Structures are given as structure tokens and as C-alpha cells.
Amino acid sequence: MNNSNTMWDAVVIGAGAAGLFCAGQAGARQKKVLVLDHAKKIGEKIRISGGGFCNFTNRYSSAQHFLSRNPHFVKSALARYRPSDFEGWLKDNNIAYHEKHRGQLFCDRSAQDLINLLLQLCQRSSVTIRYPVTVHDCQLIDNLWHIYTNQGVVTSHSLIWATGGLPVPKIGASDKALQFAQHLGHLVVSPRPALVPLSLTEKEESSFTQLSGLSVPVLISSGSKKEHYGQAHFDEDLLFTHRGLSGPATLQASSYWREGESIRVAFLTPNQWQEMDNSAGGKLVDNVLTHFLPQRLAKHIAQQTGLEQRRFAELNRLDKERLKDTLLNSVFHPDTTLGWNKAEVMLGGVDTDLMDSRTMASTVIPQCYFIGECVDVTGHLGGHNFQWAWSSAYVCAQSL
Ligand SMILES: Cc1cc2nc3c(=O)[nH]c(=O)nc-3n(C[C@H](O)[C@H](O)[C@H](O)COP(=O)(O)OP(=O)(O)OC[C@H]3O[C@@H](n4cnc5c(N)ncnc54)[C@H](O)[C@@H]3O)c2cc1C
The missing domain is CATH 3.50.50.60 (FAD/NAD(P)-binding domain)
Incomplete structure (x- = not known):
């Protein structure tokens, strides 16, 4: 040369x-x-x-x-x-x-x-x-x-x-x-690795397998105020996969996430929750959720909160709090990133x-x-x- x-x-x-x-x-x-x-x-x-x-x-x-x-x-x-x-x-x-x-x-x-x-x-x-x-x-x-x-x-x-x-x-x-x-x-x-999918703990992953392949718009929050990069929030699509979480929301969140930390996801905005609360009346929780979320996710949330087949109007304060919390502040516990091959x-x-x-x-x-x-x-x-x-x-x- x-x-x-x-x-x-x-x-x-x-x-x-x-x-x-x-x-x-x-x-x-x-x-x-x-x-x-x-x-x-x-x-x-x-x-x-x-x-x-x-x-x-x-x-x-x-x-x-x-x-x-x-x-x-x-x-x-x-x-x-x-x-x-x-x-x-x-x-x-x-x-x-x-x-x-x-x-x-x-x-x-x-x-x-x-x-x-x-x-x-x-x-x-x-x-x-x-x-x-x-x-x-x-x-x-x-x-x-x-x-x-x-x-x-x-x-x-x-x-x-x-x-x-x-x-x-x-x-x-x-x-x-x-x-x-x-x-x-x-x-x-x-x-x-950053901008990378995250895998969930085995226990958590098994409870989401029925959602694999589903993409849904969310507000995702990741990171910790104690860390150098602080906390970040992204308004993007979340994809459930057979291994955990992916899609633009997860990739963005992954850059701020560290091992041992959780990630928070809002499937609805506070305004949408208010709208749901005001309009649900005597309808079944499953049906009410389906108006705001993809059917598979609506069914999953109704099951997870134990509110399947319950009428919205009959929910007590604690039931409602539990549902609101799941919709506005679901917590996920990733255990690792999918590494350099997927970053x-x-x-x-x-x-x-x-x-x-x-x-x-x-x-x-x-x-x-x-x-x-x-x-x-x-x-x-x-x-x-x-x-x-x-x-x-x-x-x-x-x-x-
Ligand atoms: C799947 C994927 C999709 C992406 N999509 C986007 C996107 O749509 N938009 C976006 O903004 N970013 C995207 N990125 C990120 C983006 O590709 C990189 O940030 C960008 O390419 C970085 O440019 P670079 O020149 O620094 O490095 P690179 O483009 O990676 O180039 C580095 C070069 O250095 C060479 N090299 C490495 N080590 C040595 C060595 N020891 N000796 C000689 N040569 C060496 C490599 O062979 C390579 O050719 C994506 C990344 C991936 C993996």
C-alpha cells in the first residue's frame, strides 16, 4: 500500500x-x-x-x-x-x-x-x-x-x-x-446497546404472550432521576413480542433504561380516562375498554385487573383505581436488552x-x-x- x-x-x-x-x-x-x-x-x-x-x-x-x-x-x-x-x-x-x-x-x-x-x-x-x-x-x-x-x-x-x-x-x-x-x-x-428491544422477566413475559405481535400507541417513561441522563418520556408505538417489548416506544426507552429499573407505560391519556369514566355507564368493562384499545389488549387488561364481565358503573373505588392505574401507569420489569445484534x-x-x-x-x-x-x-x-x-x-x- x-x-x-x-x-x-x-x-x-x-x-x-x-x-x-x-x-x-x-x-x-x-x-x-x-x-x-x-x-x-x-x-x-x-x-x-x-x-x-x-x-x-x-x-x-x-x-x-x-x-x-x-x-x-x-x-x-x-x-x-x-x-x-x-x-x-x-x-x-x-x-x-x-x-x-x-x-x-x-x-x-x-x-x-x-x-x-x-x-x-x-x-x-x-x-x-x-x-x-x-x-x-x-x-x-x-x-x-x-x-x-x-x-x-x-x-x-x-x-x-x-x-x-x-x-x-x-x-x-x-x-x-x-x-x-x-x-x-x-x-x-x-x-x-441502545435503541434496542427489551426482554421481560420470565414470569412477566408469560403473562403477555397472548399479546405477542400487538402494536399500540403509548406514552412510555424510562430512566431514573438519579442517573446522568435522567428520565425520559416518549409518545410512540409499543410492540409486544414473544420475548418482551419492542417497537419505537421501547427502543427510545431502552437508551434510558438500566438493569434493575422498571419502565412505565400509559395506554390512555388522563383525558381519555375521564372520557371513559363519564361515558361508560352500565356497559361491561371489556366493552368499554374495546372502545379505547385494541381488542386483545382490552381483554388482557380486563382479565389482569379481575374486572372481566363486570359492569363499569358497579365498580367500587378500589376497582376503579386499579383499572385506572393499569391504563395510565402500567409497570414493566425488563431483565435485559436483546444486545448488540439487535441494537x-x-x-x-x-x-x-x-x-x-x-x-x-x-x-x-x-x-x-x-x-x-x-x-x-x-x-x-x-x-x-x-x-x-x-x-x-x-x-x-x-x-x-
Ligand atoms: C439496523 C439498524 C438500523 C438503523 N437505522 C437508522 C436510521 O434509520 N436512522 C438513523 O439515524 N440511524 C440508524 N441507525 C444508526 C446508524 O446506522 C449509525 O448511527 C451510523 O451508521 C453511524 O455512522 P458511523 O459512520 O459513525 O458508523 P458506521 O456507519 O457504522 O461505519 C463504521 C465503519 O467503520 C468500519 N470499521 C469498524 N471498525 C473498523 C476497524 N477497526 N478498521 C477499519 N474499519 C473499521 C466498519 O466496517 C464501518 O464501515 C441504524 C443502525 C442499525 C444497526
Whole structure:
């Protein structure tokens, strides 16, 4: 690989969303950029994202949609490269897309359109991409990074880590950036799977098996005020599965949930409860519930509360309290997450304390940057994680 003795302006490790975008943007600024990836296929996370259509940004992405030990860290990059900038780039390049839900933008045809556009950007900017290449070591010698690979040594002025997170190990995840950062003085916030389904304790799971496959809109609450990220509430769909809980509500809640904690779910709003209470009269509880909830869930709740075949008007105060509590404040006890194979994103990563939020540069490792998911910045569901990849990549590229 060092046959040509090229001295690169920047070597980017990782040809995913952040790595390709950063390389392309830096190349467009006349930088000589080499991208190295250890996978046999590149851009795979983009390809499988958003059910194959890639939810590539969210029009409303802002600091409140991210978890990080430093919640302010994302602000500068998000302000300098906004969702509308990325949207504009897609428009300029005739990539068809649509808004699905609350500002979430998806490709019309497939995520491959976006991968092709990123590769085109790199090609037009004369970026060199090599894969599969294994990076063994990176050392700074006389102000030049020496990157030792299974195909020789390359030298570069700047080194950019864009190796992503640990989810879906079979398509090339690695913690190489985290190990490197830690070795050279950065703190690393312990990684854990996030945006991930949760399994319930065996006892709880068996009581919900009859609901498997059912999706229902809820208000879900997770996290603890004692924890760094605090408590969060999401108004999304909950999916009951044969293993526990999934669907957007659970994925969102999972980023805040910790082992030993419970999750609270409201199937109705207080207003809906009031409406139910006012209008139920002498009807059977099962029938009243069916007006507000899917039939299977209505039947399950009537059974669980022991109010099946009872008339609403005849419920005593305690019965009513029990029903109201189940509808407005059901408590679930997950025992674990479904792990890295099922997670969409990694919580934790290279701590932002020793990073410059305007450039993504390390403040302790010279000429070294961390971008995308390997940084301790984790987005909510809905396109925020890709927006972080684009924004962090862009500001890095501008500073090279
Ligand atoms: C199933 C799924 C669906 C998702 N859907 C969405 C969505 O719709 N919207 C959204 O915003 N986010 C989504 N995400 C999250 C999103 O894909 C990531 O946050 C985003 O890809 C992160 O970009 P990145 O460039 O940091 O990392 P990646 O895109 O993961 O790229 C990292 C690259 O680094 C390479 N690499 C890793 N280690 C090494 C090494 N040691 N040497 C060389 N190369 C290495 C990998 O092979 C990979 O090519 C989804 C994730 C999953 C798993």
C-alpha cells in the first residue's frame, strides 16, 4: 500500500456514514484523503438502516435528541451543518425522499441511493477508498501519523477515527477507536446497546404472550432521576413480542433504561380516562375498554385487573383505581436488552471532555479526530444518529 509513497493529508478509518461524508467533504477542499475499512462491503449500516430506506435525518434534530455525558457538545456541529443542509445536498443531487413521521426523512427508492451518492462525492473529490484493510496500529512520529496495516504502512498529517459503534458485529463493528483513544489519554464512556428491544422477566413475559405481535400507541417513561441522563418520556408505538417489548416506544426507552429499573407505560391519556369514566355507564368493562384499545389488549387488561364481565358503573373505588392505574401507569420489569445484534446504536464511546466540539479534534492527541457513532453522542430514534454522523463529519472536514 505504500508503493506510491503518498503522503496523505488525512487518513480516515471507517468507510461508513461519517467516514465517507468526511472524506468527500475534505476531498472537495482539495485535501488528499485515504479511507480504510476492514469490512468486505462498505456502507452496510446505511444499507440496512430504516428498513432499507435509511432515515437519513430528522428536520427537528437538536441537542435535546441526543444523550451524551456533555449534553451541550453536539450544539456547535449541529448548528454548522444542519438537517436542512443535508436535505439540500440530497435535493441538489436528485435523490428522492419523503417525510414519514415527525420530521423523519427517508429515501423513496432505497438506502443504496444514499450510499451511491456518498461514493460519488468521494470519487469526484478524488478520495481513495481501500477495503478490506486491517489497521494494526497508528503512531505519531515526527508530526506524521504512521498507520500500520496488513497491506503496509501509510503516512498522513491527520488521522480520523470513524469506526462507528458496536451494534451488529457481523457487519464490521469494532471498538478499535475506543481502545486507541483510551490508550492515549481519553476517557471512554462504557458502551452499552441502545435503541434496542427489551426482554421481560420470565414470569412477566408469560403473562403477555397472548399479546405477542400487538402494536399500540403509548406514552412510555424510562430512566431514573438519579442517573446522568435522567428520565425520559416518549409518545410512540409499543410492540409486544414473544420475548418482551419492542417497537419505537421501547427502543427510545431502552437508551434510558438500566438493569434493575422498571419502565412505565400509559395506554390512555388522563383525558381519555375521564372520557371513559363519564361515558361508560352500565356497559361491561371489556366493552368499554374495546372502545379505547385494541381488542386483545382490552381483554388482557380486563382479565389482569379481575374486572372481566363486570359492569363499569358497579365498580367500587378500589376497582376503579386499579383499572385506572393499569391504563395510565402500567409497570414493566425488563431483565435485559436483546444486545448488540439487535441494537441500532451504541450508548457511550469516546468521552467528549477532551474533544473540541467545533472540529471533533482530540485536545490531547495531536492531529487526531473522532467522528460519528464512536463519540459519546447517541441520538434518539428518528434520523438523529445519521444527522450526528453528517454534522460531526462536516465540521471535521472543514478543519483539516
Ligand atoms: C439496523 C439498524 C438500523 C438503523 N437505522 C437508522 C436510521 O434509520 N436512522 C438513523 O439515524 N440511524 C440508524 N441507525 C444508526 C446508524 O446506522 C449509525 O448511527 C451510523 O451508521 C453511524 O455512522 P458511523 O459512520 O459513525 O458508523 P458506521 O456507519 O457504522 O461505519 C463504521 C465503519 O467503520 C468500519 N470499521 C469498524 N471498525 C473498523 C476497524 N477497526 N478498521 C477499519 N474499519 C473499521 C466498519 O466496517 C464501518 O464501515 C441504524 C443502525 C442499525 C444497526
